Amino acid sequence: MQTDNLELKKLVYLYLMNYAKSQPDMAIMAVNTFVKDCEDPNPLIRALAVRTMGCIRVDKITEYLCEPLRKCLKDEDPYVRKTAAVCVAKLHDINAQLVEDQGFLDTLKDLISDSNPMVVANAVAALSEIAESHPSSNLLDLNPQSINKLLTALNECTEWGQIFILDCLANYMPKDDREAQSICERVTPRLSHANSAVVLSAVKVLMKFMEMLSKDLDYYGTLLKKLAPPLVTLLSAEPELQYVALRNINLIVQKRPEILKHEMKVFFVKYNDPIYVKLEKLDIMIRLASQANIAQVLAELKEYATEVDVDFVRKAVRAIGRCAIKVEQSAERCVSTLLDLIQTKVNYVVQEAIVVIKDIFRKYPNKYESVIATLCENLDSLDEPEARAAMIWIVGEYAERIDNADELLESFLEGFHDESTQVQLQLLTAIVKLFLKKPTETQELVQQVLSLATQDSDNPDLRDRGYIYWRLLSTDPVAAKEVVLAEKPLISEETDLIEPTLLDELICHIGTLASVYHKPPGAFVEGGRGVVHKSLPPRTGSSESAESPDTAPAGVPAADQPSVIPTQGDLLGDLLNLDLGPPVSGPPVATSSVQMGAVDLLGGGLDSLMGGGSGGFAPAPGTAVPSNTGAPLGSGLGDLFDLTGGVGTLSGSYVAPKTVWLPAMKAKGLEISGTFSRQVGSISMDLVLTNKALQVMSDFAIQFNRNSFGLAPAAPLQVHAPLAPNQSVEISLPLNTVGSVMKMDPLNNLQVAVKNNIDVFYFSTLYPLHILFVEDGKMERQMFLATWKDIPNENETQFQIKDCSLNADSVSSKLQGSNIFTIAKRNVEGQDMLYQSLKLTNGIWVLAELRIQPSNPSFTLSLKCRAPEVSQYVYQAYETILKN
Numbered sequence: 108m109q110t111d112n113l114e115l116k117k118l119v120y121l122y123l124m125n126y127a128k129s130q131p132d133m134a135i136m137a138v139n140t141f142v143k144d145c146e147d148p149n150p151l152i153r154a155l156a157v158r159t160m161g162c163i164r165v166d167k168i169t170e171y172l173c174e175p176l177r178k179c180l181k182d183e184d185p186y187v188r189k190t191a192a193v194c195v196a197k198l199h200d201i202n203a204q205l206v207e208d209q210g211f212l213d214t215l216k217d218l219i220s221d222s223n224p225m226v227v228a229n230a231v232a233a234l235s236e237i238a239e240s241h242p243s244s245n246l247l248d249l250n251p252q253s254i255n256k257l258l259t260a261l262n263e264c265t266e267w268g269q270i271f272i273l274d275c276l277a278n279y280m281p282k283d284d285r286e287a288q289s290i291c292e293r294v295t296p297r298l299s300h301a302n303s304a305v306v307l308s309a310v311k312v313l314m315k316f317m318e319m320l321s322k323d324l325d326y327y328g329t330l331l332k333k334l335a336p337p338l339v340t341l342l343s344a345e346p347e348l349q350y351v352a353l354r355n356i357n358l359i360v361q362k363r364p365e366i367l368k369h370e371m372k373v374f375f376v377k378y379n380d381p382i383y384v385k386l387e388k389l390d391i392m393i394r395l396a397s398q399a400n401i402a403q404v405l406a407e408l409k410e411y412a413t414e415v416d417v418d419f420v421r422k423a424v425r426a427i428g429r430c431a432i433k434v435e436q437s438a439e440r441c442v443s444t445l446l447d448l449i450q451t452k453v454n455y456v457v458q459e460a461i462v463v464i465k466d467i468f469r470k471y472p473n474k475y476e477s478v479i480a481t482l483c484e485n486l487d488s489l490d491e492p493e494a495r496a497a498m499i500w501i502v503g504e505y506a507e508r509i510d511n512a513d514e515l516l517e518s519f520l521e522g523f524h525d526e527s528t529q530v531q532l533q534l535l536t537a538i539v540k541l542f543l544k545k546p547t548e549t550q551e552l553v554q555q556v557l558s559l560a561t562q563d564s565d566n567p568d569l570r571d572r573g574y575i576y577w578r579l580l581s582t583d584p585v586a587a588k589e590v591v592l593a594e595k596p597l598i599s600e601e602t603d604l605i606e607p608t609l610l611d612e613l614i615c616h617i618g619t620l621a622s623v624y625h626k627p628p629g630a631f632v633e634g635g636r637g638v639v640h641k642s643l644p645p646r647t648g649s650s651e652s653a654e655s656p657d658t659a660p661a662g663v664p665a666a667d668q669p670s671v672i673p674t675q676g677d678l679l680g681d682l683l684n685l686d687l688g689p690p691v692s693g694p695p696v697a698t699s700s701v702q703m704g705a706v707d708l709l710g711g712g713l714d715s716l717m718g719g720g721s722g723g724f725a726p727a728p729g730t731a732v733p734s735n736t737g738a739p740l741g742s743g744l745g746d747l748f749d750l751t752g753g754v755g756t757l758s759g760s761y762v763a764p765k766t767v768w769l770p771a772m773k774a775k776g777l778e779i780s781g782t783f784s785r786q787v788g789s790i791s792m793d794l795v796l797t798n799k800a801l802q803v804m805s806d807f808a809i810q811f812n813r814n815s816f817g818l819a820p821a822a823p824l825q826v827h828a829p830l831a832p833n834q835s836v837e838i839s840l841p842l843n844t845v846g847s848v849m850k851m852d853p854l855n856n857l858q859v860a861v862k863n864n865i866d867v868f869y870f871s872t873l874y875p876l877h878i879l880f881v882e883d884g885k886m887e888r889q890m891f892l893a894t895w896k897d898i899p900n901e902n903e904t905q906f907q908i909k910d911c912s913l914n915a916d917s918v919s920s921k922l923q924g925s926n927i928f929t930i931a932k933r934n935v936e937g938q939d940m941l942y943q944s945l946k947l948t949n950g951i952w953v954l955a956e957l958r959i960q961p962s963n964p965s966f967t968l969s970l971k972c973r974a975p976e977v978s979q980y981v982y983q984a985y986e987t988i989l990k991n
Contacts, residue, residue, distance in 0.1 A: 113151065116144075120159040131165040138171045145175035150184035157187065161194035169253035173209050173410055180214045185223035192218055192226060196233035200240070211236070212246060219253055224260035228268025231257065231275045235777050249279045251286065266302040270618075273297065273308035277315055277615065279476055280644055287319040288326055295330070298337040303348055304335045307355060309617030314359065314614050318819045334359075334366050334942070339373050346381045353387040354623045358613050360394045361604055367391075371400045375407055376419075385419050393429045401437040401868040404430060409444050412456060421459045424448060427462025432470045432598065442467060442475050449481060457485050458494035465497040469598045486515060492527040495519070499530065503537025507544050513552055516541060520552070523559050529570050535560050536591070541577045543588050553580070581800070582772050608642070615641035648791045760785045761988045765795060769861070774868040779861065785878040785926075790818075796826065797835040804863045805829040809988020811846060812858035816879055816949060819846025824861075844879070844948040855980055876947075876977075877984040880926035884946035886954070891930050891944060895954055898971045908966040908980040911989050915939035915959050918966075918989065925988050927955070937961070945981070953981050 111118055127134035144156035157179045160172045176198070179191035195215050199206040206212060218230035231247075238246045257272050264272065276294065279349070281287040290312070297309035313334060320327045338359070341352035360367055367373075374388045374395070389411075396404050411423035424445070431441030434726040439991040445460045461482055467475060482501060489495045499519060505510040519526070519534050526534070535556055560573030596637035605613065605625060612627050621628050707818040762784040771781040781794040796803050809824040821841040830836060851857075858871050886894070913921065919929040919941060931942040951974055959968040968985055 113149075113155075114702055115517070116152065117155065120155060124159060124162045125936065127163040127165050127168075131167060134163060134165050135167060135171075138168060141172065150182070150187050151183070153179060153182065154187045155202075157191050157194050161197035164201055165788055169198060169205060172198070173205070177214070179207070180211070180218070182430075183220070185226050185467065188218065188221065188223070189226045189229040192229040192233045196236045199237050203241075211609045213890070214392050216246070216248075222257055224263040225265065227256065227260040227266055228264045228271050231474040232268075234394065235271065235275055237734050247275060247278065249275070251282075254279060254290065261293070261297070266300065266305050269297060269305050270308050273305070273312055277308070277312045278641075280728040281316065281319060284319045284321065287316040288324075291316050291320075291326075291330060295333055299332060303341050303344060303352065304618060306341065307352075310338070310355070310359070311615070311617035314362065314617065315643055317363075318645070319775045331363070331366050335370055338367065339370055344372055346384050349384050350381075350387060351623055351786050352385065353391065354625070355617050357387065357391055357394070358605070358610065358617065358622055358625070360391055361610055362614055364395060368395060368397065371395050371403065372822060376411065382416060382419060385416075386422055389419075389422050389426050393426050393433065396430050396433055398434055398436055401430060402440075405437065405440060407948050409447075412448050413451075417455055421455060424456055424459035425463055428460075428466055431463075433466050435471075438467065438471055442478060446478060446481060449485060452485075452488075452828060454488055454490075458491050461485070461489070461494050461501075462497045465500055466598060469502065469595065472595075472597075476505055476508060479509060483509065483515065492529050495526070496529045496533040499533040499537045503533070503540040506530070506537075506541040512541055513545070517552060520556060521561070523556070524563065528566055528569065531560070531564070531566070532572060535569065535572055535576065539580070539587075539591055543584075543592055544582070578772075578775065581775060611643040612641055614643060721883060760880070761875075761991055762793075763875060763987070763991075768859075768872050769798070769868060769870040771799040773870075774861075775865050775866070776802075777804060777861070777863060777868060779870070781872075783874045783878045785880075788843075788882050790821075792840040792842055794838045794840060795835055796838065798830040798832050800865070801832055802828045802865070803831055804865060806862070806864045808862045809840065810860045810862075812860070813825055813847040813849035814857050815851045816849065816947070817844045817846040817848045818857060818874070819844075853980075854976060875984055875987055876980040877925045877927075879948045880945045880984070881948055882926055884926050884944055884952075885928035886944040886952065887928060888930055890955060891942060894952065895971060898954070898973060902973065902975045903971045904975060904978040904982075905970055906968045906970070906978075906985075908968055908982075908989060910964050911966055912964050913989065916959065918957065918959065922985070922988060925984070927985070927988070932966060947977070951977060953977060955981075955985075957985075 110119075123134065123137055128911040141156050141160050141917050147153050147156070150250055157176060160168075176191060176194055180195070182188050182191065192215060195206060195211045198211070212234075215230050218226055219234075221227050221230065223253070234246050243421050254276065257276060261269055261272050273294065276290065279290075281290060282666060293314050294309050297305055298313075300309070300711050313330060317327070317330060320330070322859055329448070338352070338356055342349055344352070356367065371392065374391045376385045376388050380388070380790075392404055392407070405427065408423050408427050412420055412427070414420050414423070418826065426440050427444055427448075431438040442464070445464060448456050449460050451457075464475075464478065464482065479501060486498060489498055499516065502509060502512050502515050509515065516534065516538055519530070520538075523531060523534065532813065538549070538553055538556045542549045544891055555574055557577050560569050561577065564570055564573070570908060576591075579590060604610075609627065616622050616628065620631070624631060627827050642882060661955065763782045765780045765782045767778065767780045769777065771778040776799045778799055780797075784791055784793055796807070805826075807826045807830075809820055811819050819842065820912075821843040824840060826836055826838065853873065855873050855876055856871060857874055858869065861868050861870075883951055911918075915932060919932070922943065925928065927943050927945045929941050931945050933940045933942075937960070939959045939961075941955075941959070943955040943957060945955070947953070951972065953970060953972045955971075956969040958969075966989075970981055972978055972981075
């Protein structure tokens with residue numbers, strides 16, 4: 108290491124760099140030599156020492172390197188200074204805190220004003236590198252003075268130095284349009300540089316600052332003219348560079364098509380271009396197509412469609428269609444070109460042509476339908492899903508103009524299950540359209556496709572669409588017509604344009620990988636370190652930040668699902684063949700981490716789930732569940748299920764009037780209304796089943812999902828005779844509380860499945876808690892006092908019962924009818940205090956104190972219970988009973 112031979116020293120230093128990682132303790136021994144070499148009279152050796160120091164990534168050594176580095180940053184030789192500048196960035200990567208404490212960053216900032224352009228470029232590169240890993244630090248504090256120094260250095264730098272400076276300029280935000288124009292004028296000469304990277308960096312700066320220039324300025328027009336030639340020149344390089352240039356030009360053309368609007372011929376494909384260049388050129392040709400050059404473009408595209416490269420031919424045919432959609436005047440010529448191509452009978456050409464003709468029909472309805480006959484002739488040759496789907500769409504959409512439309516669609520139906528999903532979905536829709544246009548002759552066909560889609564398919568999208576159509580057609584054919592045959596919006600000309608905010612960000616990354624991938628750096632840079640969202644300056648010329656993130660805040664929660672919809676997960680028996688016997692209990696519920704109360708409320712694990720987590724049966728595809736029941740109980744759900752508007756019965760507990768639980772339109776014509784009652788110790792669900800469909804209903808069965816109190820049918824659902832159309836039957840279904848338990852939200856939510864010969868239907872309802880108040884709920888006085896004291900005070904909840912004008916005795920007798928027992932009554936300072944107890948079917952006791960002031964229609968109810976979750980629902984039961 109002590110040698111004076113420069114070549115030998117380089118080799119020794121190279122050896123050191125490689126082996127320092129594996130033997131850090133030995134590397135420390137070299138420190139003295141570095142310190143000595145940094146004082147060497149030869150600037151090459153000084154620079155070599157400082158470069159090697161930066162490359163030895165060993166923590167122990169870094170602090171010894173600070174002094175030599177500080178000297179080299181102030182060295183008289185610019186070569187040493189430029190090497191030291193890069194060394195600061197390397198050191199910052201190893202130990203950022205050390206670099207900041209030693210004041211190296213300030214020295215780096217001073218180097219931006221250095222007299223030597225190479226030192227300036229390296230200082231900018233080092234600061235940019237450090238700033239990227241610390242986006243919040245304002246290291247590159249650019250101002251008009253420092254920008255001026257950078258622009259001066261720009262002319263004398265090496266090409267990589269120029270790229271560093273241009274990239275740094277691109278992050279600067281000029282204070283007004285005059286400063287933007289002056290920077291553009293000084294950057295424009297870089298466009299004629301021989302290195303394509305310098306050209307693209309200059310284009311990036313100009314594209315960014317052009318945002319701030321008014322389009323009326325003469326200079327704006329001049330700048331547009333100056334931008335075209337360098338971009339065209341890039342296309343004469345080797346294919347790999349051409350590809351990068353084309354990907355960047357693709358972005359530029361989307362942002363400012365006027366730059367290259369007269370340069371169409373440059374993008375015509377050469378016979379020896381590689382396929383990736385050909386496809387990219389095609390893309391840009393379509394973007395530049397306009398009324399002025401469309402004849403030229405079409406002639407070229409027709410030529411390409413007869414090439415041998417299949418991928419290229421497909422893209423060329425698709426391009427003809429895109430031109431038709433983009434330039435209306437050319438549509439007719441494009442369609443006749445496509446028809447000529449179909450006549451060639453080349454399979455893949457025909458298929459692509461049919462796909463694009465479908466899009467042309469969407470853009471210009473009722474204009475080119477005369478070509479349908481030609482398309483139908485080629486039906487048998489279609490074997491690709493996209494082409495088959497397009498053809499089916501055309502047949503369905505124009506069924507009234509095609510005499511044998513039903514035969515054509517029937518031919519596709521024969522191999523329905525072998526088709527891809529895309530074709531199956533199109534076929535289903537097309538046949539439904541056909542049925543709505545020609546109902547008499549296609550009834551069998553539509554029934555066949557609906558049963559294939561709903562009963563024989565395991566694809567949920569297909570099943571859902573099938574059920575929706577089935578329901579629409581069976582309940583309201585007029586609505587079906589309006590939905591399925593609605594006017595379709597015209598498709599737009601450019602469906603593949605990059606979204607504007609993303610395009611603006613990509614323009615700020617011209618000349619980098621982001622502009623080749625057409626993705627922001629955050630999408631492919633691992634860890635997102637140093638990824639700053641960039642955006643173009645605002646058009647007005649105001650100096651808003653150039654680096655405002657344009658992304659929506661992450662973590663915005665999606666709308667919560669209403670919890671009454673049974674979750675996919677554990678199926679209670681096979682729902683399509685519901686047991687006609689007593690209900691099957693499902694598999695054990697997976698416990699969730701959501702712990703609701705410390706007390707195991709129901710003995711059966713009620714605190715295991717807040718509701719609906721992994722239990723519940725899956726709704727049949729397309730079955731709607733009333734979503735409004737997902738609201739919290741405070742939001743008038745009581746009223747929804749009419750828990751507050753009934754008429755009391757003479758004996759036994761209060762029974763609410765029947766409400767509609769399952770409307771006919773959601774259950775293929777079956778309407779179910781009902782209520783719950785408790786008479787002499789037995790609970791029942793009183794149902795009215797009404798058949799509003801056109802066919803007879805039979806084979807009824809019912810099943811409940813697991814619920815908070817284990818409610819389950821105690822006997823099968825007995826409907827003795829088939830239910831004829833427009834007929835109703837009343838049934839009282841006895842219930843017990845020995846079913847499986849799972850905590851629901853709300854607590855009194857019950858999810859029910861009803862099966863008949865047509866289908867399985869699902870609905871949710873809320874049962875009033877007082878049907879669970881048992882007859883032996885009267886507690887002894889002493890026991891009451893002891894229990895009241897024993898239950899902690901935090902378990903006590905207070906409620907107000909308003910607008911109730913009963914006296915204490917009527918209250919007491921009314922509540923006793925629903926098994927809420929008064930244990931004692933006291934009069935304290937003119938107000939009556941009733942002490943009451945009740946017991947739920949699962950053995951939970953609830954103790955109550957009801958305060959009644961004779962002149963005040965508001966009562967105060969205090970409830971104490973070891974499971975306070977129940978109190979809210981007990982209060983609702985009180986209110987329901989007292990007000991009815």
